[in-house]
Amino acid sequence: MAAFAHLQNLHAQITNILAVPSLLSYSRALSTIEEFTKIAKSSPNPHSPAILALKHNCNVYKMLCNKSIRHLIAQASAHEHKMYRRASPRARGNVERGDESQHKRRGIVFNLDSGEHVFSALEALTLVEFLEEQECRSTKQVRFAN
Known part of the structure; x- marks a missing residue:
């Protein structure tokens, strides 16, 4: 029973960590989920319905965290590319030359x-x-x- 109480505590921690969506919080939640799976495997009755339900919830959280991490990384990359394009030198006054300057570093x-x-x-x-x-x-x- 002590393992079950500890597992419920970990489940509550994951929920609290995911309250603020950030790359750090999702990474912390994934490490907490890893800790949960280790404890669940070492519990005396790993096939009880309550522990299986908690495992299922944590698998759902794990998929959510991985998907959210990929989304946040893609957003950061898009923002970085946008800032790079803004900072790159452009020809002034000619729209066509402005389009050309975006491709200068590609060797076109x-x-x-x-x-x-x-x-x-x-x-x-x-x-x-x-x-x-x-x-x-x-x-x-x-x-x-x-």
């Missing part, structure tokens, strides 16, 4: 159709190779002054 080439920049780079490479080849083929005559 702007004002070109997709694939056109590859074609331009290949043309430049071909031109450089052609000029180097012409330079090698040409016979340079060196004249010395008398």
Whole structure:
């Protein structure tokens, strides 16, 4: 019976911890749930209906905590990305250039159709190779002054 009273106390603690939704409170609730499962496994009658009901409630709380933690982390990440976008340098006055500045760190080439920049780079490479080849083929005559 002492284990049952302790388990009910843990259940009340979880409810109190979850009263304030924050990442810290959800983490504390998960650690309390872990403590509960250890005590429930070591109790003399782990298959009694009351302990099974408390286990079920704590499993529900565990799923709720995990879901809420994922949601809070996603919210924090979205807020961080929003603040990063606000702090990044933007071109002033031109709406199109403002859109371009958001993609600068992604290595995207702007004002070109997709694939056109590859074609331009290949043309430049071909031109450089052609000029180097012409330079090698040409016979340079060196004249010395008398």
